[in-house]
Amino acid sequence: MRKASHAYLGSYAMDFFDCNCSYGTPAYPPFRFARTPDQLLEAMDFCGIDRGLVYRAGMRFGSPLLWNDPTAADLANEPRLEPAWAVLPHQTGEQPPPEQFLSQMQASGVRALWAFPNEHHYRLDGLTFAGLLEALTANHIPLFVKLNAIELGDFMREFPDLTAVAVNQGPHSLERYLRPLFDAYPNLHLDTSYLIVEGLIEEFCERYGPGRLLFGSAFPDNCAGAAMLRLAQADIPEDTKEAVAAGNLDRLLAEVQI
Amino acid sequence: MKPSNPSLLAADFLAKGYSDDCPLIETHAHYGPYQGAYLPVEPHENRVHAFQRAGVTKALFSAQSAILGDVDAGNAMTQKVVDREPELFAGYWVVNPRNAEHMARLAGDYENTHGFVGFKLGPAYHTYPLDGPAYAPALEYADAHKLIVLVHTWGGSAFDSPQQVATVAGRYPQVAFLMGHSGFGDFETAVAVARHHEHAYLELTCVYAAHDFAMLPAGSSTPIQLASSLHVNGIIEYMVEHATSKKIVFGTDMPWYSPHFAAGAIMYARIDDEARKDICHRNARRLLDRVTPTDT
Incomplete structure (x- = not known):
């Protein structure tokens, strides 16, 4: 039983850096979403979220071919929003080979990538992505992986040293799948967006320490304020909360060598 | 940074985790372990602690095992919890239309309880349609006694779609149906x-949360995923605009949704504080005032 009770200081001093948010118009849009970076900033302001690592809806629900470059261009002059790109297999010629792709990332100021295997219909494995994943590992580039826990386990077995962030792991409790993975792979991180079951954030921090959990809202799939309030009121020490809210993502991005 | 959200209630929740001006009445909670997932909220004290930290003053609930296992044993568990903390908890009596013997003694069993306010129906879990004849005795009883009936509902379901709720709401107009x-x-x-x-x-x-079944290795007990399930942001605003705040009640499926996550979705919806109060407690209070708990 958890006995400690850690109250949020309520000073608005905490820096929230959302690792999982997006703008743009999908084919089946949410009732409320952000069409543009300005609208995303307004939504973040409403919830007290300072910064975002951002992808564009078209990179997930459409083709990264169309939206990786424009997203970086959109956000080039917005200090609160940092762009992330989505990956595709290079064998089809849709994305360049790893070395060239990393050069394009560098030129566009991109320090993080997303993989959407279900949306884009590929296997996230060594057969398909060995060169790119080895390069990401060598350069400490974080890969945000939207993959169910069984496939995530297969993936981590192949690339245990990659800096990976598992996202959208829920909304149910998937702990019976996830804990063996987090026990085995220290470079595997998790975003908070779907740690919605009562007590999961607290037990994750207690079991794995403050360094492997990242604040994510999954906006606009979900309400960003829900994720923000959940973390703000999590029953964890204040320094752990600050690390989860922003410090861990800042650290991962600072470690990128590109 | 300070949120630009002008809500005083949201500011309270952010600063303290609850609001004295906006207690939460939980209308859809569960109790006990679940075979398909680890739930950290057990034991009992953790659950009460979570409620207290978010300002939950009343929780209407049923035992998960009553829905997914032995209905009688599960309902008995609900009774024990209500007896243990009657100020905080009120019970739903789970109805299983697949268990004829249980259905035959439903009214008598219900009237022997203490602190129950209605029924919980899970048509999809029992693969029996909400508007089918086996549910009729329970709904007739609920109609006669103006009970609260919480129904699991899901878009596109063959068993508990909103359209089927419309059918039974027409047949049993005195039942307070919570979808x-x-x-x-x-x-x-x-x-x-x-x-x-x-x-x-x-x-x-x-x-409060989108459902992408591709992320659930064992699938979901609810078999249908509509494209609209992939996003939920803004739905509360849509509900308030089109059904009014008077027709929405707070629930968390405790422990499936953290009370603070749920409260956050309401506090950071683009609605006013009066609507938030309706959703969080006023409507549920009105419903509870309308029903006489068993053995009172």
Whole structure:
């Protein structure tokens, strides 16, 4: 039983850096979403979220071919929003080979990538992505992986040293799948967006320490304020909360060598 | 940074985790372990602690095992919890239309309880349609006694769609039907049902989070995923606009949705504080005032 009770200081001093948010118009849009970076900033302001690592809806629900470059261009002059790109297999010629792709990332100021295997219909494995994943590992580039826990386990077995962030792991409790993975792979991180079951954030921090959990809202799939309030009121020490809210993502991005 | 959200209630929740001006009445909670997932909220004290930290003053609940296992043993568990903390908890009696012997003694069993306010129906879990004849005795009883009936609902379901709620709401007009999960995925229909039927309500559990079944290795107990399930942001605003804040009640499926996550979705929806109070406690209080708990 958890006995400690850690109250949020309520000073608005905490820096929230959302690792999982997006703008743009999908084919089946949410009732409320952000069409543009300005609208995303307004939504973040409403919830007290300072910064975002951002992808564009078209990179997930459409083709990264169309939206990786424009997203970086959109956000080039917005200090609160940092762009992330989505990956595709290079064998089809849709994305360049790893070395060239990393050069394009560098030129566009991109320090993080997303993989959407279900949306884009590929296997996230060594057969398909060995060169790119080895390069990401060598350069400490974080890969945000939207993959169910069984496939995530297969993936981590192949690339245990990659800096990976598992996202959208829920909304149910998937702990019976996830804990063996987090026990085995220290470079595997998790975003908070779907740690919605009562007590999961607290037990994750207690079991794995403050360094492997990242604040994510999954906006606009979900309400960003829900994720923000959940973390703000999590029953964890204040320094752990600050690390989860922003410090861990800042650290991962600072470690990128590109 | 300070949120630009002008809500005083949201500021309270952010600063303290609760608001004295906006207690939460939980209309859809569960109790006990679940075979398909690890739930950290056990034991009992953790659950009460979580409620207290978010300002939950009353929790209407059923035992998960009553829905998914032995209905009699599960309902007995509910009774024990109500007896243990009657100020905090009130019970739903789970109805299983697949268990004829249980159905035959339903009214008598219910009248022997203490602190129950209605029934919990899980048509999809029992693969039996809400508007089918085996549910009729329970719904007739609920209609005669103006009970609260919480129904698991899901868009596109063959067993508990919002359209089926409309059917039974028409047949049993005195039942306060809470549409659990607000007909998830078919929100527009659920909102229309709530608007057109005086005692039909939208219950918010699940509405706080998108459901992408591709992320669930063992799938979901609810077999349908509509495209609309992939996003939920803004739905509470849509409900308030089209069904009014008077037709929405707070619930968390405890422990499936953290009370603070659920409260956050309401506090950071683009609605006013009066609507937030309606959703968080006023509507549920009105419903509880309308029903006489058993053995009181």
